[in-house]
Amino acid sequence: MTKQKLLNGIILAFSVIFVRFIDVRIYNMHVVLVILLIVALTAGLSKLAARLPSLEEPVARRSAIAINFAVLLALVLSFFALEL
Template identity: 45%
Template sequence: MKRKNLVNGMILAFSVILVRFIDVRVYDMPLILTLVLLMAMIYAGIRVVERFPALDEPVSKKVSYITNTLVIITIFLAFFVLEL
């Protein structure tokens, strides 16, 4: 697995958390606007990540498992603690 794949997963997770937080706590957005904003954030994040050639290097399975576990725990905690 490449570092780029891990970073793309983090972008996806944190974009969902941020958009959901904005939707629940700041401004009650219509569903279409929420989806468009989420897609735009994910697309922009992935485009930025593609510009860094250092992220094309491989990552060990141990590091990828740890990173994915931390991302899942962060998502769970964000939705649980922030009551999203």
């Protein structure tokens, strides 16, 4: 697994948390708009991250599992802590 794939997962998690926080706390949006914003934010940040050549390096399997677990834990904890 490359660093790029791990970063894409982190970007997706950040996008979901960020847009959901805006939807719940700041401005109540329609579901379709929320989905479009998540897709646009994820695609845009992934395109920016793809330009970095250092992200093509491989990551050890144990490190990849630990990072994926941390991202999943951050998603769950943020949804409970922020009451999203």
